[in-house]
Amino acid sequence: MKRLLLAATAATLVGLSAAAPASAAEIRYASAGDIYGLDPHSMTDSFSINFLQHIYEPLVRYSKDLKIEPALAERWEAVQPDVVRYHLRQGVKFHDGAAFTADDVVVSLKRATHEKSPIKGNLPALKDVVKIDDFTVDLHLTGPTPLLNNFLTNMSIFDAGWLEANNAVEPVNAQQGEEGFTTRNANGTGPFKLESRRPDAQTVLLANEDWWDTPQHNLTKIIHTPIGSDATRVAALLSGEIDIIVPSPLQDAGRIANSAGVKVLEAPGLRTIMMGFNIKDELNDGDVEGNPFQNPAVRKAVYQAINMDLIRDRIMRGKSRNAGALVAPEVPGFDAAVNERFAHDLEAAKAALAEAGYPNGFQFNMNCPNDAYVNDEEICQAMAAMLAQAGLKPKLVTEARTLHFQKALAGQADLFMLGWATLPMLDGYSVLSAMLHSPDDKLGTWNPGGYVNAKLDELTEQVDVELDEEKRRALMVEAFAIARDEVAWLPLHQQPLSWATRDNVHVEQTADDLLRLWYAKVD
Amino acid sequence: MATLAARLRSFTAGDLFYSFRRSRTTVLATTVLALMMLGALLAPLVAPHDPFDIASLSLLDSELPPAWMEGSNPAYWLGTDTQARDVFSSILYGLRISLFVGAASVLLAAVLGVFLGLVGGYFGGLLDAVIMRVADVLLSFPAILVALLINGVLRGILPAGQQESAALIVLVLSIGLTNWVQYARTVRGSTLVERQREYVQAARTIGVGSLRIMRAHILPNVLGPVLVIATINLGMAVLTEATLSFLGVGMPATMPSLGTLIRVGNEYLFSGIWWVVIFPSATLAILVLAVNLLGDWLRDALNPKLR
Numbered sequence: 001m002k003r004l005l006l007a008a009t010a011a012t013l014v015g016l017s018a019a020a021p022a023s024a025a026e027i028r029y030a031s032a033g034d035i036y037g038l039d040p041h042s043m044t045d046s047f048s049i050n051f052l053q054h055i056y057e058p059l060v061r062y063s064k065d066l067k068i069e070p071a072l073a074e075r076w077e078a079v080q081p082d083v084v085r086y087h088l089r090q091g092v093k094f095h096d097g098a099a100f101t102a103d104d105v106v107v108s109l110k111r112a113t114h115e116k117s118p119i120k121g122n123l124p125a126l127k128d129v130v131k132i133d134d135f136t137v138d139l140h141l142t143g144p145t146p147l148l149n150n151f152l153t154n155m156s157i158f159d160a161g162w163l164e165a166n167n168a169v170e171p172v173n174a175q176q177g178e179e180g181f182t183t184r185n186a187n188g189t190g191p192f193k194l195e196s197r198r199p200d201a202q203t204v205l206l207a208n209e210d211w212w213d214t215p216q217h218n219l220t221k222i223i224h225t226p227i228g229s230d231a232t233r234v235a236a237l238l239s240g241e242i243d244i245i246v247p248s249p250l251q252d253a254g255r256i257a258n259s260a261g262v263k264v265l266e267a268p269g270l271r272t273i274m275m276g277f278n279i280k281d282e283l284n285d286g287d288v289e290g291n292p293f294q295n296p297a298v299r300k301a302v303y304q305a306i307n308m309d310l311i312r313d314r315i316m317r318g319k320s321r322n323a324g325a326l327v328a329p330e331v332p333g334f335d336a337a338v339n340e341r342f343a344h345d346l347e348a349a350k351a352a353l354a355e356a357g358y359p360n361g362f363q364f365n366m367n368c369p370n371d372a373y374v375n376d377e378e379i380c381q382a383m384a385a386m387l388a389q390a391g392l393k394p395k396l397v398t399e400a401r402t403l404h405f406q407k408a409l410a411g412q413a414d415l416f417m418l419g420w421a422t423l424p425m426l427d428g429y430s431v432l433s434a435m436l437h438s439p440d441d442k443l444g445t446w447n448p449g450g451y452v453n454a455k456l457d458e459l460t461e462q463v464d465v466e467l468d469e470e471k472r473r474a475l476m477v478e479a480f481a482i483a484r485d486e487v488a489w490l491p492l493h494q495q496p497l498s499w500a501t502r503d504n505v506h507v508e509q510t511a512d513d514l515l516r517l518w519y520a521k522v523d
Numbered sequence: 524m525a526t527l528a529a530r531l532r533s534f535t536a537g538d539l540f541y542s543f544r545r546s547r548t549t550v551l552a553t554t555v556l557a558l559m560m561l562g563a564l565l566a567p568l569v570a571p572h573d574p575f576d577i578a579s580l581s582l583l584d585s586e587l588p589p590a591w592m593e594g595s596n597p598a599y600w601l602g603t604d605t606q607a608r609d610v611f612s613s614i615l616y617g618l619r620i621s622l623f624v625g626a627a628s629v630l631l632a633a634v635l636g637v638f639l640g641l642v643g644g645y646f647g648g649l650l651d652a653v654i655m656r657v658a659d660v661l662l663s664f665p666a667i668l669v670a671l672l673i674n675g676v677l678r679g680i681l682p683a684g685q686q687e688s689a690a691l692i693v694l695v696l697s698i699g700l701t702n703w704v705q706y707a708r709t710v711r712g713s714t715l716v717e718r719q720r721e722y723v724q725a726a727r728t729i730g731v732g733s734l735r736i737m738r739a740h741i742l743p744n745v746l747g748p749v750l751v752i753a754t755i756n757l758g759m760a761v762l763t764e765a766t767l768s769f770l771g772v773g774m775p776a777t778m779p780s781l782g783t784l785i786r787v788g789n790e791y792l793f794s795g796i797w798w799v800v801i802f803p804s805a806t807l808a809i810l811v812l813a814v815n816l817l818g819d820w821l822r823d824a825l826n827p828k829l830r
Binding site for chain 2: 389
């Protein structure tokens, strides 16, 4: 019996090691979480939408250096300031063989902006879509929309006939647990087509032989597996079970770099991590009258009490990029002078607090996620310690992202963490409109602290309709300079992108931290 | 005083103490357990640093290796973690929280479960059906979900300012009220068997009351498995506490329990700072092992059939 067991174990081991190298053009990819479903109109999650762009395509897409390039639309022109005409690519076929026409664009864009659609906010300016002929459509807008193409990169095109035949023209909201035919079935025009999917376990895609574009990849098959635990994901890469992991934990970079056959890919990312203040009349969990955070000098004291160099060197292992502006250098609206951080100065912070009338500090609650950003919980703990050294009394709560963002959005946190990559717009307007404009029913959706500045509101509204690129940028820089001086938000850093692959895998690491396997090559 | 001395003498002369002394592993387990409890209880006196005093932490001291390795600082003999907390002090303070939550919730679950199981198994009928259906419902959900539910309800009841200070009690209640089902089921099963035995029948015939029968006759005979479950559950309770803390409904991140230390350290398994996960894990393993050994011995020593 013992010998039998031994033989069986040996056989399993041999089997495992034999399974290690993937066949040339197959790639096994592990991410931290699974996609929300197969319908790209059913979620605002940029990871899921990007994954689904292997199957579905938009009218225009981002290239590997994040520039807009034609996809299903070949070219476009403004007919009037608020009407843009798109000329569609001819000869494109959906995976089921149906031809791509203007009807598909009309139905898809209407579906995406349907009042029940969770992504309707990603194309707020669209009034109507009108078919001119089989390969021309006009987009009617509420006004001049400089970012129209940026918005459209997120709008996947479905086959109208397929949606109608399967009773799926109405959108579903996957983030609220809704399901429809499109949640489990997919039929796009993209470089890959769906082979099979088991939610939370495995999604398999096959290369689309009839893709209209010239493939820059050499893959035949993508096998995607979500692996939640950092250590397990790294172990799977090291053991040869997986070819690429996104993300790769920062703390394991050294270990991976020193292992044979695997490599780490690192680059500064787009996502700026920052802390938001509650600026309403009362603190949620304070021990003083009123709200000290209403005073910009107090906000600046909090800013100066935090030593970002130390956090970068220790917790981020030297790989983050400290930020003074609310957008990354790659994003329009960035300005080097605005990106200059206020120096870390504990004494100045203490003095400023004393001068503001809080020589003994004050208490407030501090909320952070523990599974949303790179080392988020560690950063917050370190910051809490630094604030305590300045005499403040932060009450830190770290929790799962769903709870954290719910609480932060409801205004129940006095100091809260938020990361903003400006996706899908890739433009400073994203920050201005969502986080700096005073909250109303359309703008200021991520300004739960209630920060109001009339000048910023005015600038934001000007940026929205300014078609001259130079002027737009100047307006945005002006706005971000005000936000910096007022410490409307407390910027921390851009978190690093960290991926790891086997040596024979070549991918393009784009600054938005999204893996585009249509550029991947496997030797 | 005299009676106390007499009691102590009769205990040391009794069967129980004899069997305890004879079993070396049990003595060892008890010593280890006692040391851990002492360390945890006296943490503020024993520990060289106070890891809960966040103002005293400086990131400059983070990730120092244990004292015997190169680049260490002798002030931190088991090294420091990513937040510059002294690992040894964190373990002592963490043990304090974990032991309290673990022991109190296991006790709560055991008392509740044994009582309900005994009553249900002994009286049967509608009462039994109700208790067991409630148990079935609880069992059909993952334990962590039930714990979250209880936690949510308790936090809803508490006023906003009290939540942090009541975090420990809320944890004990939510874990304890989730885990009683296993005890109830086990005890009910054994009670059903024992109830039919001759000695119970005999006691009943001579007119002994139900309560007394349950307490004096059935309880000692069904307690064996309870002790085994309790010892296993202690470890589970410590881990459940870590999970709840991870979800943000347990202890705050600035006051890590042993389970939280392990959960956080787990992310650094491949990164070379092994001491942040090995030492807390080893402590938990030794703790659970010691409790298990003690439980094993207690089961044998108390089992009337083996006496």
